[in-house]
Every structure is written in structure tokens, then in C-alpha cells.
Amino acid sequence: MEKISYQGQTLTRWRVSQSTFLALPEKGARLMNWSLTLGDGSVRDVLYWPENADFADFAKVRGGNPILFPFNGRCFDHGEIFFWRAADGVKRAIPLHGLARQGDFKVTQIDARGFTARFMPGDEARAAYPFDYEFTVTYRFEPFGLTCEFALLNLGKEPLPWSAGHHFYFTVPWSEGTKRGDYLIRIPATKRLKQDPKTGQLIPGPTTLMPEENLANKDLIDTFHTALRSNEVVFGEKGKPGDVIVRLGANKVPPPEATFVTWSLADDSPFYCVEPWMGPANAAEHKVGLHLVAPGATEKFTVSVAVK
Numbered sequence: 001m002e003k004i005s006y007q008g009q010t011l012t013r014w015r016v017s018q019s020t021f022l023a024l025p026e027k028g029a030r031l032m033n034w035s036l037t038l039g040d041g042s043v044r045d046v047l048y049w050p051e052n053a054d055f056a057d058f059a060k061v062r063g064g065n066p067i068l069f070p071f072n073g074r075c076f077d078h079g080e081i082f083f084w085r086a087a088d089g090v091k092r093a094i095p096l097h098g099l100a101r102q103g104d105f106k107v108t109q110i111d112a113r114g115f116t117a118r119f120m121p122g123d124e125a126r127a128a129y130p131f132d133y134e135f136t137v138t139y140r141f142e143p144f145g146l147t148c149e150f151a152l153l154n155l156g157k158e159p160l161p162w163s164a165g166h167h168f169y170f171t172v173p174w175s176e177g178t179k180r181g182d183y184l185i186r187i188p189a190t191k192r193l194k195q196d197p198k199t200g201q202l203i204p205g206p207t208t209l210m211p212e213e214n215l216a217n218k219d220l221i222d223t224f225h226t227a228l229r230s231n232e233v234v235f236g237e238k239g240k241p242g243d244v245i246v247r248l249g250a251n252k253v254p255p256p257e258a259t260f261v262t263w264s265l266a267d268d269s270p271f272y273c274v275e276p277w278m279g280p281a282n283a284a285e286h287k288v289g290l291h292l293v294a295p296g297a298t299e300k301f302t303v304s305v306a307v308k
Contacts, residue, residue: 001112008055012025012115014112016141016142018037018038021141021146022034025117026104026117027058028059028066028100029119031065033047034146036144036307044174045174046305047064047065047171048063048270049063049169059102062271063169067166068097068277069162070164071162071164071284072098072165072277072278074200075200076282076285085284087161093128094128094129099119099125100137101167103121106120109138113140113142116137116139117136117137119137133152133153133155133160133293134151134152144307147303148302155296157295161290161291161292164277164301165277168246170244170272170273172270172272174237175237175240181214183216183235183272184238185214186235187260187262189209189229189260195280200281200285202224202288215235221263221264224259224260224261224277225261226257227256228248228254228258228260231248231252231253232246232247235272242308243308245307245308246276247303248303249276249302257288257289258277258279259278259289261275262275276303279291
């Protein structure tokens with residue numbers, strides 16, 4: 001573990017065997033980059049990070065792993081986007097993907113294999129999510145993978161709603177001379193949904209998607225894959241080693257509302273997002289995948305990523 005200077009920022013770098021991890025825990029608890037040194041000495045970026053990233057608008061940088069808390073995606077209140085309504089009946093503004101990715105964190109533990117950081121809500125966060133709580137993000141790094149755990153402690157006297165997740169920007173394609181169509185993804189979903197862009201409600205998703213699909217299939221974009229038969233999504237280059245395995249939760253079969261999201265900005269983007277979420281977007285309104293943490297209790301959400 002070491003501190004390095006990069007574009008006016010002080011970052012933390014971990015080297016764990018063949019893997020190198022780069023993070024700015026104080027800003028959004030963001031893991032920025034993960035690279036893997038291969039047997040021939042070449043380096044493969046597993047998590048994408050753009051060289052021209054704008055640190056002045058860090059939350060909107062398309063790279064690494066933005067933390068989505070307390071809610072994923074776009075919230076709606078009776079058809080009005082970027083609002084939500086709590087049990088007290090008050091309508092409150094909330095940004096896309098919640099509050100953590102643009103928020104400040106305090107590092108509470110750091111060592112040679114990872115870190116723990118606690119969310120420090122600012123005025124916007126307190127207005128949008130006016131509860132008494134402690135939210136922490138813990139990363140543990142391994143030679144060929146990582147684990148990230150969210151922990152939400154309810155310090156208040158009323159149930160605490162949340163439906164959080166990750167927004168991993170994976171480097172695709174990763175082999176020189178390949179394109180997105182050279183990669184396959186296996187998603188063990190039995191139900192697929194979309195979000196109505198006008199109302200925020202869940203609507204039926206593509207019905208033609210197969211358990212194994214080509215990453216170039218446009219029907220994958222912005223699709224919620226739910227009712228999972230297992231907690232593993234695997235994607236990689238056809239017939240080649242180096243698959244990425246994303247696991248949602250610790251149980252082999254996650255809760256029925258647990259969701260993987262597949263997304264990319266454009267056909268030629270140098271990244272592809274495979275996102276494990278507690279539930280589909282707008283959970284606070286439609287209640288699918290909405291979790292309630294009892295007063296005094298802590299709920300955890302854990303995901304892991306490995307290269308095989």
C-alpha cells in the first residue's frame with residue numbers, strides 16, 4: 001500500500017500479488033482502477049478508468065466503481081423524476097444513483113489488503129435522506145479479485161429504507177484486436193424488466209434474451225435481470241481464459257428481487273457495466289427490492305468480483 005500523486009490528487013495504491021488497485025476512498029469510496037499483470041508481463045485493465053478524468057466533477061466520471069446509495073438508478077414520485085417519498089409522506093429531491101458517489105467519506109481503517117470508509121453526509125444528503133444512520137464501504141483485495149461490503153446501521157427510531165448497489169465499469173474489450181461482439185455474458189435470470197422512462201415504474205423487458213448472450217446485443221442495455229437462479233454472472237472473450245465473475249450476495253441463490261443491470265454508453269465505449277443491485281431502480285416507490293433496516297440493526301450487502 002502506498003500513496004501516489006495523480007493529476008493533483010493523492011491516491012492510494014495496493015499491490016496484491018498480480019493485481020494492482022487504485023482508489024480515492026475519501027471521494028465516494030471510489031475504487032478507480034484494477035489492473036492485472038499477466039504471465040507474459042503485459043497488463044490488463046479489469047476496471048476501466050479514463051485518462052482524462054475530470055476530478056472537479058468526480059461523481060460523473062465514467063470509470064471504476066461508483067457506489068450507489070441509498071437507492072439505485074432514477075427515483076420517481078408519482079411520475080416526477082429525481083424525487084422520492086418516505087414513510088412520512090414528504091416528497092424529497094434525490095439525484096441519479098443517490099448520494100454516495102458524489103459524497104465525502106472518512107477512512108476508518110486501511111491496511112495492505114483494503115480499506116473501510118464511512119459516509120459523511122453533507123447538507124444535500126441530509127435533506128434528501130433525513131435519517132440517523134451510519135453507512136460504511138469496505139473493500140478487501142485479493143490476487144485475482146475483490147470483495148466489497150456495504151453496511152448500513154440504523155441509529156434512529158424508525159425503519160430505514162434502502163436499495164443500494166454497484167456500477168462497475170469493466171474494460172471491454174480487453175484483448176487487442178477484439179471488439180465487443182467477441183465477448184459473451186451468462187446471466188442466470190428468469191425474469192427481465194425495464195424502467196418506464198416517464199413514470200419510473202417497472203415494465204416487461206426483452207423476452208428473447210438467452211442465458212448466454214453476445215455483449216453486442218442491444219437488448220442487454222438498461223435491462224434489469226432478476227429472479228436469479230444463482231448469484232453469479234460470468235462474461236469474457238469467446239473461447240479464451242480470463243473470464244470475469246461477478247457474485248451478488250453470499251448465498252448461491254439471491255433473493256428474488258436481487259438484480260443485475262447491464263449497460264454501456266455506446267457501441268464503441270471502452271467499457272461495459274455489469275451492476276449488482278439489491279433491487280431494480282425506483283425501489284422506494286414500487287417496493288420491489290426495497291429493504292428496511294430495523295432500529296438498532298445493521299444490514300449488509302456484499303458483492304465480489306474475480307478473474308478466472
